Amino acid sequence: MKQLDRTELSLLVALPALILAAMVLPSWIVNYVQVSLGMGLVALGVMIQMRAGLVSFGQGLYFCIGGYAAGLAGKYLGISDLFALLLIGILAALIIATTLGFLLRRYREIFYAMLSLAVSMILYGLLSSTEELGSTDGFNLPVPTYLGMAPSGEAARMTLFIITAAVVVASAIALNRLLRSSLGYVNEAIRENELRVEYLGASAHNAVHVTYVIAAVVSSMGGVLWALSLGHVDPEMTNWTTSGSFVFVCILAGTGSIVAPLIGTFLLEILRVYAVEISPNTWQMILGTVMLLTIIFLPKGLWSLLAKSSTAKRFDPEADANTQPGE
Amino acid sequence: MLTAVAIAVDGLGFAAWLFLSSVGLTLIYGVMRILNIAHGGFYALGAYASAWAIGLYVQTGNPVALSYLIIPVMAVIAGTVAGLLIERGVLRFMYGRDEVLMVLVTYALFLILEDVTKLIWGTDSYVAWQPAYALGTVDIMGIPYTVYKLAIIGVAVICGGSLWWGLTHTRVGKLLLVVIEDREVAGALGINVTKFFTVTFLIGATLGALGGALTAPEISVVPGIGAEVIVMAFAVIVIGGMGSIPGAVIGALIVGFARATSVHLYPPAELFSIYLVMAAVLAVKPYGLFALSEGRKI
Amino acid sequence: MDVILETRDLKRTFGAVVAAHNINIRIHAGEVMGVIGSNGAGKTTFVNMVTGYLPPSSGEILYRGKSMIGLPTRVITRKGIARSFQIPQLFQELTVIDNMLIALTIADNPAPPVFKPAIDRRLEGRAIEALERFGIAQHAHREVGTLAQGIRKLIDIAMATVSDPALLFLDEPTSGVSADEKMEFMGTLIEALKSSDTAVLFIEHDMEIVEAFSPRVVAFYEGTILADGPTAEVLTNDKVREFVIGTEFHRTADTEGVA
Numbered sequence: 001m002k003q004l005d006r007t008e009l010s011l012l013v014a015l016p017a018l019i020l021a022a023m024v025l026p027s028w029i030v031n032y033v034q035v036s037l038g039m040g041l042v043a044l045g046v047m048i049q050m051r052a053g054l055v056s057f058g059q060g061l062y063f064c065i066g067g068y069a070a071g072l073a074g075k076y077l078g079i080s081d082l083f084a085l086l087l088i089g090i091l092a093a094l095i096i097a098t099t100l101g102f103l104l105r106r107y108r109e110i111f112y113a114m115l116s117l118a119v120s121m122i123l124y125g126l127l128s129s130t131e132e133l134g135s136t137d138g139f140n141l142p143v144p145t146y147l148g149m150a151p152s153g154e155a156a157r158m159t160l161f162i163i164t165a166a167v168v169v170a171s172a173i174a175l176n177r178l179l180r181s182s183l184g185y186v187n188e189a190i191r192e193n194e195l196r197v198e199y200l201g202a203s204a205h206n207a208v209h210v211t212y213v214i215a216a217v218v219s220s221m222g223g224v225l226w227a228l229s230l231g232h233v234d235p236e237m238t239n240w241t242t243s244g245s246f247v248f249v250c251i252l253a254g255t256g257s258i259v260a261p262l263i264g265t266f267l268l269e270i271l272r273v274y275a276v277e278i279s280p281n282t283w284q285m286i287l288g289t290v291m292l293l294t295i296i297f298l299p300k301g302l303w304s305l306l307a308k309s310s311t312a313k314r315f316d317p318e319a320d321a322n323t324q325p326g327e
Numbered sequence: 328m329l330t331a332v333a334i335a336v337d338g339l340g341f342a343a344w345l346f347l348s349s350v351g352l353t354l355i356y357g358v359m360r361i362l363n364i365a366h367g368g369f370y371a372l373g374a375y376a377s378a379w380a381i382g383l384y385v386q387t388g389n390p391v392a393l394s395y396l397i398i399p400v401m402a403v404i405a406g407t408v409a410g411l412l413i414e415r416g417v418l419r420f421m422y423g424r425d426e427v428l429m430v431l432v433t434y435a436l437f438l439i440l441e442d443v444t445k446l447i448w449g450t451d452s453y454v455a456w457q458p459a460y461a462l463g464t465v466d467i468m469g470i471p472y473t474v475y476k477l478a479i480i481g482v483a484v485i486c487g488g489s490l491w492w493g494l495t496h497t498r499v500g501k502l503l504l505v506v507i508e509d510r511e512v513a514g515a516l517g518i519n520v521t522k523f524f525t526v527t528f529l530i531g532a533t534l535g536a537l538g539g540a541l542t543a544p545e546i547s548v549v550p551g552i553g554a555e556v557i558v559m560a561f562a563v564i565v566i567g568g569m570g571s572i573p574g575a576v577i578g579a580l581i582v583g584f585a586r587a588t589s590v591h592l593y594p595p596a597e598l599f600s601i602y603l604v605m606a607a608v609l610a611v612k613p614y615g616l617f618a619l620s621e622g623r624k625i
Numbered sequence: 626m627d628v629i630l631e632t633r634d635l636k637r638t639f640g641a642v643v644a645a646h647n648i649n650i651r652i653h654a655g656e657v658m659g660v661i662g663s664n665g666a667g668k669t670t671f672v673n674m675v676t677g678y679l680p681p682s683s684g685e686i687l688y689r690g691k692s693m694i695g696l697p698t699r700v701i702t703r704k705g706i707a708r709s710f711q712i713p714q715l716f717q718e719l720t721v722i723d724n725m726l727i728a729l730t731i732a733d734n735p736a737p738p739v740f741k742p743a744i745d746r747r748l749e750g751r752a753i754e755a756l757e758r759f760g761i762a763q764h765a766h767r768e769v770g771t772l773a774q775g776i777r778k779l780i781d782i783a784m785a786t787v788s789d790p791a792l793l794f795l796d797e798p799t800s801g802v803s804a805d806e807k808m809e810f811m812g813t814l815i816e817a818l819k820s821s822d823t824a825v826l827f828i829e830h831d832m833e834i835v836e837a838f839s840p841r842v843v844a845f846y847e848g849t850i851l852a853d854g855p856t857a858e859v860l861t862n863d864k865v866r867e868f869v870i871g872t873e874f875h876r877t878a879d880t881e882g883v884a
Contacts, residue, residue: 055427055430055431057430103606106613107613109426110362110427111565113430114561114565115606115609117558118602118605119602119606121599121601121602122599122603123599124599125598125599126598126599129597129598130595239554240558244434247434248434251431281442281445281446282446284438285438285446287438288434288438289435289439292439295428295432295435
């Protein structure tokens with residue numbers, strides 16, 4: 001481990017803070033935190049693709065693969081160990097994403113969005129019509145055990161929370177490394193100008209493929225953790241509207257920092273719970289309006305308000321005028 | 328043999344519905360380069376408006392015969408009002424922006440439309456079976472079919488035919504075809520592209536609403552139908568090649584027959600057969616069967 | 626001198642249009658040559674074919690004696706053939722130094738490492754050094770999209786040279802540079818490239834620049850090579866005067882105001 005940057009330090013500080021908070025705060029809030037940590041990992045998967053200029057409207061696919069892989073392993077193999085389930089989810093995502101990646105890496109822009117949506121809907125169709133897996137109702141997961149230990153009651157709740165938080169923090173630090181790595185830089189370059197990337201001697205296809213697989217793995221971990229904390233999976237996990245909500249989080253929070261989508265997911269989850277209660281029929285309208293306003297007025301998301309130095313440059317009037325044609 | 332006939336008739340029926348629901352989407356993409364997720368919202372608006380109006384009309388004891396007029400009228404009203412508000416109110420400020428960004432914008436608009444529909448018509452389901460029921464059924468080789476379903480095939484042919492005639496025989500249509508074929512040439516010819524955008528968007532929105540309005544008598548109109556139909560429409564136009572109208576015909580036929588085949592031979596595969604076909608076509612033909620040309624880069 | 630690149634009967638058609646045909650060129654290690662010809666004469670098509678962007682319809686491309694046909698651009702780049710672009714192909718929203726760092730990172734790693742940090746002091750030093758060679762280090766922390774065309778052209782070329790190519794194609798390096806700065810601009814450029822043993826082929830419309838900087842000139846006309854030889858000879862060739870320089874004169878005059 002070389003030196004940590006500020007984001008990584010704050011993530012490390014956040015871990016004990018989260019655990020401490022979980023001990024004091026009422027359990028319903030802790031529940032939301034835990035659920036949104038799982039979903040936050042999927043949003044991170046969407047985000048690292050966005051950094052390469054790719055918008056996935058089908059990230060729910062891997063959210064669902066993670067959840068169902070864990071569920072199936074519990075249902076048919078009787079596995080309830082969290083780490084084993086996590087590993088099974090990762091393996092499933094790894095195999096499927098590596099295969100699908102050969103198809104998806106050829107696509108950019110709206111075609112990438114459409115194709116990722118299409119493959120996620122294949123799974124949706126498949127699961128919705130599979131009666132053995134409860135069709136659209138889905139099925140329940142086992143209560144997780146931990147390397148042979150089976151805590152109960154409050155201890156079980158806390159254990160799952162601590163492990164979830166630890167996995168998310170570790171993943172976020174790894175992804176932060178990814179963004180600063182050569183691959184991260186190449187991805188930025190692909191977003192800006194793929195032609196130049198090829199002319200510098202790198203394969204944009206390979207970079208996109210690797211990024212796609214990493215995003216899938218992270219999302220599947222989110223799926224396993226989410227499913228275990230809810231104790232249930234259903235095909236809605238891979239419906240395109242679910243994938244859309246992950247995209248929404250990234251647009252709203254911005255892709256400037258790895259922390260942004262995590263916080264964004266949590267705030268959205270809390271907001272959703274209240275909004276659905278107060279006014280169930282205008283909730284999506286509020287979401288849509290906020291999203292429109294964000295796109296128009298804060299193209300780099302809410303996070304850009306915090307990171308002022310990078311926003312100052314955004315308002316240089318020459319910046320847009322000089323954008324070359326044919327990009 | 329019987330199954331083959333059933334697949335053929337059902338396939339055509341599905342294809343007709345798919346074509347009507349997706350041709351507006353491909354038209355808008357072809358001309359404006361906007362992949363309009365809000366199209367699903369237009370479909371839902373059309374379905375609700377038509378089911379609601381037919382319900383009101385029939386309840387008051389009016390003859391069913393005239394209810395067929397309500398369908399296109401409500402589609403035009405829903406499509407025009409929503410289309411105008413969205414195009415004039417939001418989209419026109421964003422023309423020329425990145426295509427992916429426009430997908431996100433129309434996704435936001437889709438979310439808004441979903442709730443607008445709920446605010447107007449609530450969350451209860453609407454049924455307006457009378458127009459479909461009144462036409463009765465007809466036997467094709469011993470299998471009963473509702474005449475209404477067959478009539479939709481006719482409507483799809485008429486809509487597709489008149490759209491194609493309009494594009495190839497009117498001045499505006501020919502110019503739109505030029506814009507679809509080659510944006511740069513269109514600019515060079517001095518066509519004021521944005522002038523045509525409003526018209527195109529309204530036609531596309533109305534077609535989407537018409538798809539919903541025509542389907543309303545056959546289904547129970549409930550929240551969420553917009554989200555369902557938009558992914559089917561995506562499959563259709565992506566297979567055919569986004570922006571291509573002949574592509575939408577082919578795409579609708581392929582998806583329609585794929586779905587009919589699985590319905591009759593292996594029902595559980597119904598939903599995913601559509602996307603499987605889409606992924607299969609794209610694996611071979613990355614930009615659909617009738618892809619639009621891209622300009623030179625360097 | 627060693628021949629590093631040789632093309633044999635290179636041809637490219639677009640439908641019924643023949644964009645290039647009968648292209649036979651030999652480029653020697655370390656030489657500087659100019660390419661002239663009006664727009665549409667096949668100059669960029671030639672560069673696109675040799676760099677793997679555009680597959681030739683027929684013909685052969687030999688680089689150090691080995692065929693390059695069918696290889697993708699990135700592989701050809703790694704073998705030592707680089708190019709700049711008429712319209713600079715940069716990462717618009719990133720800073721100049723980030724553009725250079727990406728170029729260096731890619732040059733150093735055929736497959737980008739996933740978790741190893743991309744940037745270290747040493748790499749930054751190399752980036753600054755490269756920028757200094759082209760006289761643009763003072764812009765290092767500006768966003769590329771905000772800079773003037775001439776500076777962006779230099780960044781474009783600086784990025785193409787980070788891998789120390791054996792052969793460098795410059796596609797109209799002075800287009801977009803104002804007329805009275807062209808000479809100085811080209812001087813900076815050739816000076817920066819001289820330190821390495823790179824063969825440079827530059828496409829140029831200004832005959833004064835061609836005369837000043839390249840001992841050898843190739844003239845393109847209607848998709849093929851009209852003349853190839855020492856600069857003084859080619860520029861005084863009757864056909865070249867009639868078909869290339871004659872039209873060039875008008876072209877230069879027309880576009881001067883725009884630049």
